[in-house]
Amino acid sequence: MIPAMPASRRRRAAPPRRSSSAALRAGRLASMGLVALLILIAGVWASWGTAQHVMLPGGREKGTVVVTQCGEESCTGPFTPVSTGATARRSLTIAEPIALKVGQTYSVVIKPDSDAGVRSGPAGILYAWVPLGGALLLASIVVAGGLRKSRLAWLMAGSGVALVTAAFLTV
Structure with missing residues (x-):
């Protein structure tokens, strides 16, 4: 004899935990994206004071x-x-x-x-943009850890290291 099957299969609604975790994830992405953007803006701002003249x-x-x-x-x-x-x-x-x-x-x-x-x-231009290179390095940590975008983080870190190294070598 086959065991009795329920008359109807009811789907259960997703637990409220999933919707709250999605909201937290969206908040984390937004806040970390804002922090990374502010770091980059600060780097450009610090560099532009000298770079505009050069x-x-x-x-x-x-x-x-x-x-x-x-x-x-x-x-x-x-x-x-x-x-x-x-x-x-x-x-x-x-x-x-x-x-x-x-x-x-x-x-x-x-x-x-x-x-x-x-x-x-060239030495003046590269030296003027060193603050942006540092900002790229710092923002890459935020992008890797907070946004979990490792490829973008490696690209930003590599760009920052290249800029700072080129400035060091030309100055």
């Missing part, structure tokens, strides 16, 4: 500086103009004297309305 030098004074003195926060030297409309200066300050040596000549762009210069050329 990458868009139109109308700015361009020239060379022979470094005569270096301190912990800046180096100074006489400015020799190269572009038309630029004026020679006895002393020009270059902030953040990474890899600057006394006696060497460096190409610079002068920030508007100041006596401060920024290194130009």
